[in-house]
Amino acid sequence: MTSTTPDSRHDSADLGDGDELLLPELVAHLRENRTQLRREWADRITGAHLLTAMTPQETFSEATSVYDNYVGVLETGSVEALQDYARDLSERIIPRGVETHEVIGIVLLLRDVLARSLFQKYHQDFTLLNRVLDAYEPAANRIANTVAVSFVQERERIIRQQQDSIRELSTPVLQVRERLLILPIIGVLDDQRAHQLTEQLLSGIRRHRAKVVVIDITGVPDLDADVANHLVQTVDASRLMGAGVIITGLSPKIAQTLVTIGVDLTKMNTVGDLQGGIEQAERQLGFRVGRTSSDDG
Amino acid sequence: MADPDPPPAEPLRVSILSQGSYLIASIHTALDDSQLLRFQHDLIHRIGTQRARGVIIDVAALDVLDSFASRTLRDIARMSRLRGAATVIVGIAPELAISMVRLGLHLDLPTALDLEEGLAHLSATTATPTPP
Numbered sequence: 001m002t003s004t005t006p007d008s009r010h011d012s013a014d015l016g017d018g019d020e021l022l023l024p025e026l027v028a029h030l031r032e033n034r035t036q037l038r039r040e041w042a043d044r045i046t047g048a049h050l051l052t053a054m055t056p057q058e059t060f061s062e063a064t065s066v067y068d069n070y071v072g073v074l075e076t077g078s079v080e081a082l083q084d085y086a087r088d089l090s091e092r093i094i095p096r097g098v099e100t101h102e103v104i105g106i107v108l109l110l111r112d113v114l115a116r117s118l119f120q121k122y123h124q125d126f127t128l129l130n131r132v133l134d135a136y137e138p139a140a141n142r143i144a145n146t147v148a149v150s151f152v153q154e155r156e157r158i159i160r161q162q163q164d165s166i167r168e169l170s171t172p173v174l175q176v177r178e179r180l181l182i183l184p185i186i187g188v189l190d191d192q193r194a195h196q197l198t199e200q201l202l203s204g205i206r207r208h209r210a211k212v213v214v215i216d217i218t219g220v221p222d223l224d225a226d227v228a229n230h231l232v233q234t235v236d237a238s239r240l241m242g243a244g245v246i247i248t249g250l251s252p253k254i255a256q257t258l259v260t261i262g263v264d265l266t267k268m269n270t271v272g273d274l275q276g277g278i279e280q281a282e283r284q285l286g287f288r289v290g291r292t293s294s295d296d297g
Numbered sequence: 298m299a300d301p302d303p304p305p306a307e308p309l310r311v312s313i314l315s316q317g318s319y320l321i322a323s324i325h326t327a328l329d330d331s332q333l334l335r336f337q338h339d340l341i342h343r344i345g346t347q348r349a350r351g352v353i354i355d356v357a358a359l360d361v362l363d364s365f366a367s368r369t370l371r372d373i374a375r376m377s378r379l380r381g382a383a384t385v386i387v388g389i390a391p392e393l394a395i396s397m398v399r400l401g402l403h404l405d406l407p408t409a410l411d412l413e414e415g416l417a418h419l420s421a422t423t424a425t426p427t428p429p
Contacts, residue, residue: 198395199395202391202394202395205391205410206390206391206410209410209411209414211410211414233395233398233399236398236403237395237397237398239408240386240389240394240397240398240404240408241389241394241408241410242387242389242408242409242410242411242414243410
């Protein structure tokens with residue numbers, strides 16, 4: 001490896017007389033041998049079992065545009081176009097299940113294929129080869145860096161987006177009767193979600209003027225001590241706002257956990273399942289529900 | 298109740314209205330400790346003079362309630378009980394409810410969503426002893 005910094009534009013200017021002509025010469029060489037090098041690269045990709053989620057045709061067409069972008073960056077020294085392309089590429093291939101290591105792997109393979117070809121061309125003149133690699137390596141590393149960063153950024157953007165949508169979906173507060181709310185909780189209740197749940201519940205109590213709330217945790221696989229205590233606090237806070245809380249659907253595992261860790265449940269009103277909870281809430285609110293037509297009526 | 302006649306320094310930032318046999322006290326802004334004690338003093342006196350059977354304390358304007366304030370509210374409720382009136386706290390905002398449970402302040406008092414609910418609660422708990 002060279003000891004130069006990754007900024008190719010400055011390095012090539014520092015290399016001395018005639019060296020600024022090296023990159024254009026190199027680019028011309030890569031353009032000339034485009035078909036052969038691209039084929040070699042695509043073979044190496046297949047050989048390394050990368051991009052298995054894509055068809056050979058797709059791999060080949062992406063390889064073509066990556067190759068052209070790559071050479072373009074070597075020529076201009078500007079990574080912006082490549083950044084846009086890499087982001088666009090990531091957007092297309094991430095949903096297909098392409099992994100980070102594959103993307104980085106193919107870019108590194110291309111770097112190696114091109115370096116090999118340069119070596120072949122210049123191996124007669126060792127000094128010249130050295131200068132060519134001095135010009136080539138920083139630019140190639142910068143490209144690999146750019147592609148990897150763009151891919152990871154795109155992936156992080158998708159994760160953030162998904163987190164936001166999960167958060168919005170996760171805690172609906174629903175009115176089932178006048179002054180009766182239900183809160184079905186599905187999935188793992190972490191700290192952040194528990195806080196969000198409390199906020200939404202309390203504002204729901206105010207908005208719907210609720211007197212009874214049924215929190216159903218049938219879909220919650222487990223509770224830790226922090227979240228259990230938070231749940232107790234939520235019940236207390238609802239009480240302060242004038243609404244009683246019924247908790248339903250405690251699994252055997254959660255019941256065991258709560259008793260083992262010693263959460264104070266004396267103030268918790270729990271009922272076996274959601275149906276039982278709603279029935280009790282209806283009794284508290286003075287509703288009487290029955291069939292309109294029954295055989296023994 | 299050691300001080301029977303506190304100096305009327307500034308107008309109390311609590312209005313105490315009577316509605317039938319109930320007293321409705323609205324706290325408009327955060328009160329300091331001496332104002333709280335003055336409020337307690339005034340309210341307990343009014344229960345006697347108005348022959349109130351219920352007290353509603355509306356804290357909707359408050360966004361914090363410290364331990365002294367919550368203890369004072371609890372004391373007011375106990376004193377009111379001794380003077381024959383039931384107490385209900387109304388209008389606790391979501392943020393206030395969360396901060397109170399986080400601080401571990403237990404009111405141990407009946408609470409209701411708002412004034413209307415408070416009135417409903419009182420008429421349910423202080424049913425007229427001599428119905429016609």
